[in-house]
Amino acid sequence: MKKIRKRSASWLAKSARRGFRGYPIATVALYGPTADLATKIAVSIIPDERNSPDLLERWFSENIDVRHDPVVGEQIQAFLRQHQARSVVVTDRIIGCPHEEGVDYPEGQSLPALSVLGGPRPLHP
Numbered sequence: 001m002k003k004i005r006k007r008s009a010s011w012l013a014k015s016a017r018r019g020f021r022g023y024p025i026a027t028v029a030l031y032g033p034t035a036d037l038a039t040k041i042a043v044s045i046i047p048d049e050r051n052s053p054d055l056l057e058r059w060f061s062e063n064i065d066v067r068h069d070p071v072v073g074e075q076i077q078a079f080l081r082q083h084q085a086r087s088v089v090v091t092d093r094i095i096g097c098p099h100e101e102g103v104d105y106p107e108g109q110s111l112p113a114l115s116v117l118g119g120p121r122p123l124h125p
Contacts, residue, residue, distance in 0.1 A: 012067065015080070015088035023048045026085035028076075030067065031098040040098035041066045043076055045083045055083060060098070 012028065024047045031040040040060050044053035057079055059072045066072050080088065 012073070012076075012088075012090055016090040018088070020087045022086040024083060024085050025087045025089060026080050026083070027053065028088060028090040030091050030094045031096050032065075032094045033097060035094055038066045038094050041072065041076065043079060045085060 015026075016028075024045050027044045027046065029042045030038040031042065032038040039062065040058060042056060042058045044057075045055040046053050057076075059066060059069075059075060061069045061072060
């Protein structure tokens, strides 16, 4: 099992280490209920420097850290190839909770405190 974890997460680090190679840029953000468990990964595509992201896909995992889920890794790699991402930017840690405003709680309201961010505050990933 360690082999799968190392291999499935390595594509993410390898893609980010390549640095800026031009547009389109893929941004990868990690979300989870704690600072150690990522249960959601969001990938957006920025087509060029004059535009905001025009595509956004999300993947979820409940049973395994999404960074180590080989099925999710393959799906994200296919998404990056499909949209010809030349550069990949990845957050270096989990940046928020996996809940989505308007989906998991009413718009304009905040969630109770989660341990990932250390205190009560509105969370809008």
